[in-house]
Amino acid sequence: MVKSDLIRQQFPMLAQDPQLVYLDNAATTLKPKPVIEAIESFYSKRYSTVHRGVYWLCQQATLDYDQVRAQVHQFIGSKSDREIVFTKGTTDAINLVANGAAKIWLSPGDEVLITHTEHHANIIPWQQVCNRIGCTLVVAPVLPNGHLDMVEFKQLLNANTAFVSVGHISNALGVEHPVKTIIELAHAVGAKVLVDGAQSIAHQAIDVQALDCDFFCFSSHKLYGPTGVGVLYGKKQWLDALPPYQYGGDMIDTVTFEKTTFAAPPMRFEAGTPPIAQVMGMGAAIEYVQGIGLDCIAKHEAELLSYAYSTLPACSGLTIVGEPTTGIISFTLAGIHPHDIGTILDSQGIAVRAGHHCAQPTMKLFNVSATTRASFGVYNTTADIDALVRGIQYVQSVMT
Incomplete structure (x- = not known):
């Protein structure tokens, strides 16, 4: 209770x-004391960068930072914390997947299937990718009550459907889509599935393995955490296949003027100094909602x-x-x-x-x-x- x-x-x-x-x-949540205190404590008592130093402060910050990744892994039920990528938020995560898919999974003539009630962040990245490489963006209709027309959805799935990207809950209507069924149907035709969990992550328990989604993303700030950080979950084999989305420090193995080799996921997708304090705050937010249940x-x-x-x-x-x-x-x-x-x-x-x-x-x-x-x-x-x-x-x- x-x-x-x-x-x-x-x-x-x-x-x-x-x-x-x-x-x-649905836009953003207020922040509880433990989240505010976690951020303040990091800045005032143990501030340092991560993954870049041998001194104690850096080592401790790195341990705390990596612990949040493990915490997210447990929170959403992934197989490993290596399947957890820190992003700027849901929008950033969808763009990462869409642009990566355009390079390795999508070809001219393929179809990307979304629903009519998507947030712009789950329309525009796919729209732009489809326009760029000659794919078709297919929109599944909804019934007059805003619920997905599953009969039409099934009929739209075909051998050309390469990707399905769907919001778990409509931010405009509050309608929850049957994502478990959607994923099963999409996988039956060989399509990969991304679930936009921005509106569900703070409101119900999520188990990505039970859902069997290929990708799942959410933002911290809708989960009683800070802005500026979010999560992309991806099955290991798909993250391993995706190319880097951005380039810079901390996402490489070796660099010469002629060639760069990139780190394994998740670091491959986390170029530059990360939002360390925000990650700490997100960890506190997860602990907070888990404490309530x-x-x-x-x-x-x-x-x-x-x-x-x-x-x-x-x-x-x-x-x-x-x-x-x-x-x-x-x-x-x-x-x-x-x-x-x-x-x-x-x-x-x-x-x-x-x-x-x-x-x-x-x-x-x-x-x-x-x-x-x-x-x-x-x-x-x-x-x-x-x-x-x-x-x-x-x-x-x-x-x-």
Whole structure:
């Protein structure tokens, strides 16, 4: 059971401003004390670079840094910590895979299959790669409720499908895709699969071996950790095959003016001085959510979603876009622009997202230019949803 009152005290922003109703967790999460303290402690007590020195500070920082890689390996159930690559975030990870795939796995005439409700970060890299090498970007349709049309998805898979890249949960709709089934179907035609786990990693337990995905990626900042760091998981044989994405220090074996040989994964993909403090913070964030329990978090957020579904209809003219299955709700209010909704809610101490959510094709599909989005985290309560309902009613009183 999630004890929200105690949890809220662990987040300095909520402790200093108990009236803050923060409902923009799909964009980024607030940070608990252990994460902030881990970063502060590294900078103030044991700061050093990693992998580059024999002195004690460097050796200790390297041990701590590498321990987080092992921690991520355990957290998502990979076979080895050598399958864990630190990236700048989800977007960086998808670009790494897409550009690497373009060099070794994709050929003219091949197809890359995505869904209609992807984040721009899982559209544009594949779109640009396909345009560059003559592949076809195929878009699997969704049903009127925003859920993937699995009949159509199966029909789109064929011998030309080389890659499938799918968001685990739609950031714009809160719809969870059946990724286990998607992976099985894709593998049956010989396609590799990347799962964008940005919206699932903080909300449910992930086991990449059970999923059998070829790649899985996520960002720390949506996991109650710092910005600037994320993770790419890849099966060892695929990481071994991928060429470097960027070039520089620490990702090499030997360098001459004529030739360079590259390190084995994951170091091959981590050129330059890494975001060391951010990695330490991500480790603290993982430890934090594990301490609460991902199953407990998932149950808590499911209860919040159910409560929101029962209370939001009190707002006349409110339409929920799609049928969310996770703690993300996008909605419209008749006659009121989402930017106005977001601005007025902000005046009431309520933080939501208003816009197209980096998912313009999804907005177009539902014939809207934008929506207002409320998204839940571990520290949210039914009182936050009650405040949202009152806030929406206040918006209506101001705008109508």
